Amino acid sequence: xRIRIVIALILTTLIMGGCGVSDDDGSNQSSGNGNQNEVxxxxxxxAFNDQFTENFLISTEPVREGYYPxxxxxxxxxxxxxxxxxxxxxxxQIADGNRGEMFEISSADMNSKVxxxxxxxxxNFTREIKYxxxxxxxxxxxELDFKTMDTGISNQYTEIAEYQDxxxxxxxxxxxxxxxxxxxxxTNMTCRDDLNEDECKKEQEKAKQSALEILKxxxxxxxxx
Numbered sequence: 067x068r069i070r071i072v073i074a075l076i077l078t079t080l081i082m083g084g085c086g087v088s089d090d091d092g093s094n095q096s097s098g099n100g101n102q103n104e105v106x107x108x109x110x111x112x113a114f115n116d117q118f119t120e121n122f123l124i125s126t127e128p129v130r131e132g133y134y135p136x137x138x139x140x141x142x143x144x145x146x147x148x149x150x151x152x153x154x155x156x157x158x159q160i161a162d163g164n165r166g167e168m169f170e171i172s173s174a175d176m177n178s179k180v181x182x183x184x185x186x187x188x189x190n191f192t193r194e195i196k197y198x199x200x201x202x203x204x205x206x207x208x209e210l211d212f213k214t215m216d217t218g219i220s221n222q223y224t225e226i227a228e229y230q231d232x233x234x235x236x237x238x239x240x241x242x243x244x245x246x247x248x249x250x251x252x253t254n255m256t257c258r259d260d261l262n263e264d265e266c267k268k269e270q271e272k273a274k275q276s277a278l279e280i281l282k283x284x285x286x287x288x289x290x291x
Contacts, residue, residue, distance in 0.1 A: 109126055113150070119152045122137060123136060132149050134146070139167060140289075142188055146283040150174055152172065152174045154172060167186075168185070170184065170186070171183075172184070180270055184252070186249060186250075189250075190289060191246055198240060198250070208238075210238050215281070217282050221244045224240070226238070226239045233257060233266060235270045235273075236255070245286075249284060255274065
């Protein structure tokens, strides 16, 4: 299953043109979200202790306990970002003309009982949603049964499918709006090797609820002129 996820990530990178933001010497740029955090007292949590992740956090004030306001580099994705996760610098890609953005967020603690990884893929255009769902099913190799999740966000729609492969649990989330923008999120939750089956299932259920706490806050913003 992990091989399929890696292949999907490579293909998406090729489609998006491998256009990560970099200096002329190839080094990665910060996101440029107007990071006022430098003059504020930073919380001592994993998200702010990671320099790359900090670029996406637009305030040191939590939106609720354990979560901080996040905004993607091209400004079209916001969500409540958990204090115990980080953005993968190497995963971050932006398509030519800001047509899309891709990044991963994952558990900061590599030794956590369940390691959670979310792969986000934003597109500034969308086909008929049924074709997007078929594409997502194809990339996972699973028949996905999408169910509506009520987020209370106007003119935006969220559906989630759950599936399993071996001991790993997965979520496939699709968010779209009336402006023909969409976000695909692929989440996988992998137990630490020393957990038995019952412990693994119990911890994965906790991880799933934590994942849903993030996914339900995803909001697509109109593209900046």
